[in-house]
Amino acid sequence: MWLVWGVQAFGAGAGQVYLLGVYMQRSWIILWITCIILLPIYIFATPILKLLGQEDDVSDIAGKFTILIIPQLFSLAINFPASKFLQAQSKVSVLAWIGFVAVIIHVVLLWLFIYVFDWGLTGAAIAFDITSWEIAVAQVVYVTGWCKEGWTGLSWLAFKEIWAFVRLSLASAVMLCLEIWYMMSIIILTGHLDNAVVAVGSLSICMNINGWEAMLFFGINAAISVRVSNELGLGxxxxxKYCVYVTVFQSLLMGIFFMVVILITKDYFAVIFTSSETLQRAVARLAFLLGVTMVLNSVQPGLPLEVGGKQLVAYINLGSYYVFGLPLGYLLGYKANFGVTHEDGTIVEYRVWNPKNSMLSAAIHCDVVRDIWMKPGAHVLYVMYSSGTTLSHVSDIVGPTGLVYVVESPHRRAKELIEMSHWRKNIIPITGKDATDPACYRMMIGGLMDVVFSDVLKLNQNEDGTKVEYRIWNPYRSKIASAILGGVDDIWITGMVYAVEFSHRSGRDLINMASKRTNIVPIVDDARHPTKYRMLVGMVDVIFSDVAQPDQVFLIFQT
Known part of the structure; x- marks a missing residue:
């Protein structure tokens, strides 16, 4: 992005407008090669994120999305040099119109792919690719068709002194990459906190708001870069110098204005991103820091780039972000345990207690258990805690006056447990003991327990040794589940199930299921003609159809 700003604008100011086309072509070549070099990071994003310690679900989704937006990566190699080519000639209105049309097209494509075609994340990525290439193609068409002064056609001069051009841009690239990588590193560090869901969510909202403001200052940056380079080119x-003064003062006023807007609307602006009240409160408590950040970012128009200060800014970014910023963030987040705070300044965590990942949460969520007997001051024996999410909630429930004795034998889990007990004082870790043999750790527990809880599911966990499964019955994907959730008292279903399926693929799945569930009788036949399979079925108590058909009522009546 910073590759050709100063060079192109300097050439325009010096009256050598024809060189702009050469610089743009040279930039295309360099950036396309750069995209090819970066391609493995996009392709192997999933294992890279897992290697950095991100959760598998997040890594898999992010990796899939990254692969889908590879075409967008290559569009940037065309987009940025072309946009700077036009900015160097003060043809900003063209870029504005192209961007305006692109936004409209992008919104339409998102609605079409996500809501109409139901493509989800894949649809969002495809819309992103199409819009990005639409912008790049539109810019190239305008450049080749209406910029006769700066564009004289393809030239072999683009390959001349290409390495010197690369060296000129390296400091700028390092400077900008250090800043962007710092932001991404903060997100990765936040993803490892115990309150990761709300922490990452609230930080992402603040970074999005800050990014919106940054777009304005990127525009100012582009304008002042072109203006300063033109003036220097004219001698x-x-x-x-006065352009620098005016820009810094103007940017500072804008930053103060945005800070005031954020502070006034601190309790409301998060509604744009989320309907979660917990997340909204967390963002509101970060509003002051966000406002200060917006003011500080506003006075960084990047002007040293045009006066040979690229290396200086790169060193400043390296020291500020990596020598000072990241270590300080690690110490505050992990050692000082500075999470999101209450209004009174006390540290508090907000976490999503996912019923799909916690049996205790599922029991409470589904109203299966009326009383979990875990109250403030209770003593809980927690056997094999599996992951720290449920344990942290249990620790919060019993409070500082309660105790949670946690038995864990695997070494990796034991290490995590000991680390958690350092800052959750009501957790007493019992490690290196066999959780299935209470006699080996009974002397380490002080007195009687109010609750004994095990968080690890065993298939033979029933007292009689029979296997049992626990599954989420999603009411959004099952008519019976939605009917029960909606208040149907009795579904009249017990005993044997005769399942009729006509599709070969679904019929194969049905037969495979029937081999494991002996109370299912599979019938692969056309459900519209019950006379074909009537001899296979005796008298039934309930007839249920799970597929919506226009003539479903008649089908049920006939059956």
Whole structure:
């Protein structure tokens, strides 16, 4: 992005407009090669994220999305040099119209792919690719068709002194990459906190708001870069200096204005991103820091780039972000345990207690258990805690006056348990003991327990040794589940199930299921003609159809 700003604008200011086309072509070549070099990171994003310690679900989704937006990566190699080519000639209105049309097309494509075609994340990625290439193609068409002064056609001069051009841009690239990688590193560090869902969510909302403001200052950055380079190209260094003063003062006023807007609307602006009240409160408590950040970012228009200060800014970014910023963030987040805070300043965590990942949460969520007997001050024996999410909630429930004795034998889990007990003082870890043999750790537990809880599911966990499964019955995918959730008292279903399926693929799945569930009798036949399979079925108590058909009522009546 920073590759050709100063060079192109300097050439325009010096009257060598024809060189702009050469610089743009040279930038295309360099950036396309750069995209090819970066391609493995996009392709192997999933294992890279897992290697960095991100959760598998997040890594898999992010990796899939990254692969889908590879075409968008290559569009940037065309987009950025072309946009700077036009900015260097003060043809900003063209870029604005192209961007405006692209936004409209993008919104339509998102609605079409996500809501109409129901493509989900894949649809969002495809819309992103199409819009990005639409912008790049539109810019190239305008450049080749209406910029005769700067564009004289393809030239072999683009390959001349290409390495010198690369060296010129390296400092700028390092400077900008250090800043962007710092932001991504903060997100990765936040993803490892115990309150990761709300922490990452609230931080992402603040970074999005900050990013919106940054887009405005990127525009100012582009404008002042072109103006300063033009003045220097014309031999007017004093005019370039006053441009710097005016821009810094203007940017500071804008930053103060945005900070005031954020502070006034701190309890409301998060509604744009989320309907979660917990997340909205967390964002509101970060509003002051967000406002200060917006002011500080506003006075960084990047002007040293045009006066040979790229290496200086790169060193400043390296020291500020990586020598000071990241270590400080790690210490505050992990050692000082500075999570999201209450209004009174006390540390508090907000976490999503997912019923799909916690048996205790599922029991409470589904109203299976009326009383979990875990109250403030209770003593809980927690056997094989599996993951720290449920344990942290149990720790919060019993409070500082309660105790949670946790038995864990695997070494990796034991290490995590000990680390958690350092800052959750009501957790007493019992490690290196066999959780299935209470006699080996009974002397380490002080007195009688109010609750004994095991968080690890065993298939033979029934007292009689029979296997049992626990599954989420999603009411959004099952008519019976939605009927029960909606208040149907009795579904009259017990005993044997005769299942009729006509599709070969679904019939194969049905037969495979019937081999494991002996109370299912599979019938692969056309359900519209019950006379064909009537001799296979005796008198039944309930007839249920799970597929919506226009003539479903008649089908049920006939059956």
């Amino acid at each position: 007017h260094p004093r005019a370039a």
